[in-house]
Amino acid sequence: MDRLVCGICTEELGSDKDVCCLPCGHVKHTACLREWCKLQNDQREKKCPNCGGNAKCVNFRKLFFDKEPNLETKAPEVSQEPSVQSGTVTNDANKQDLEKCKSELEAAHKRADRLEQSNRLLETMLHNSETELRRTSEKNREQAQELSEAQAKIRDLEAKLSESDLGQVIVLLKEKVGKLENGEIARLKSLHDAAKEELEIVQRRRQNLTERVLKLSEEVKKLSSENAKFKQELNDSQERLAASEKRNADANKERETMAERKRNCQVKMILFKRKLFEDINRFVGEMSREIEEPKAESGTLPNLTRSALVEIPPVLKKRTLNQEFGSKDGSAKKVKPNESVEEIYLS
Structure with missing residues (x-):
């Protein structure tokens, strides 16, 4: 808010100073206004310094101000944030x-x-x-x-x-x-x-x-x-x-690229393991047939059961791609929500 000043001496109208009001409404220091009237003692009618209205020395009205109590302010706390x-x-x-x-x-x-x-x-x-x-x-x-x-x-x-x-x-x-x-x-x-x-x-x-x-x-x-x-x-x-x-946008983009590469590598690793187990089973089956043929001719058959074959671990059969590399939507390889590794390989 602008300061209130006296129109004669241009000093501030403080609450601790003697001020008065003219009939026209302008506020001045009482001492300045009396000095103004003394300087114009040869004129019949005194004039207001601001508006030129008639201002008689007997029509002054003293004004009183109430002081506002001091307010305590606190400096705001500043916290450390990222870059x-x-x-x-x-x-x-x-x-x-x-x-x-x-x-x-x-x-x-x-x-x-x-x-x-x-x-x-x-x-x-x-x-x-x-x-x-x-x-x-x-x-x-x-x-x-x-x-x-x-x-x-x-x-x-x-x-x-x-x-x-x-x-x-x-x-x-x-x-x-x-x-x-x-x-x-x-x-x-x-x-x-x-x-x-x-x-x-x-x-x-x-x-x-x-x-x-x-x-x-x-x-x-x-x-x-x-x-x-x-x-x-x-x-x-x-x-x-x-x-x-x-820089932050570039870093986010790079993280997304690395995550996609990681998902692709995990898919390839799962497919490789699945193919490896199938090749082992096929090889064991062929070896079993080669052993069974000469034994059949001699009249004795070996007790070969399904347990002699290398089976695919249930983890690889049951586990889905979503569980393997943590993707919720499977958008990298267009994987269905509950499609297993075995189904992907056979397809």
């Missing part, structure tokens, strides 16, 4: 810093605008003071001319009057002229001193405002450079994040 998540966290932090710099830059621009407005107001006050000073000087010249004309008339009257009345008239005229001179000179001197003091105050305020405007301009330049730096860091973070995501 991709850490890049995302850095990116979010850079975005927050960028938004903070933007808000500070906007606040600096607003302060500069307020200072420029106050500077224009003080320039207007200075122009009015100079105009009033010229008007006062013109009045002084007119009154001096009237005084010289009155003195010339007095000299003419002194020449015309007789010596008997001359002394009395001269004394009366001198007393009157003395009173006029003393009162008018004192009034003009007070007006001149007040205008001179007001001019000095306005010049000092104008110098202070110029220095503050220069300082704010430097701050704006500094914030602009920091803003550009944060933008560059944000772009770098986005590039690193994109590269990290690409």
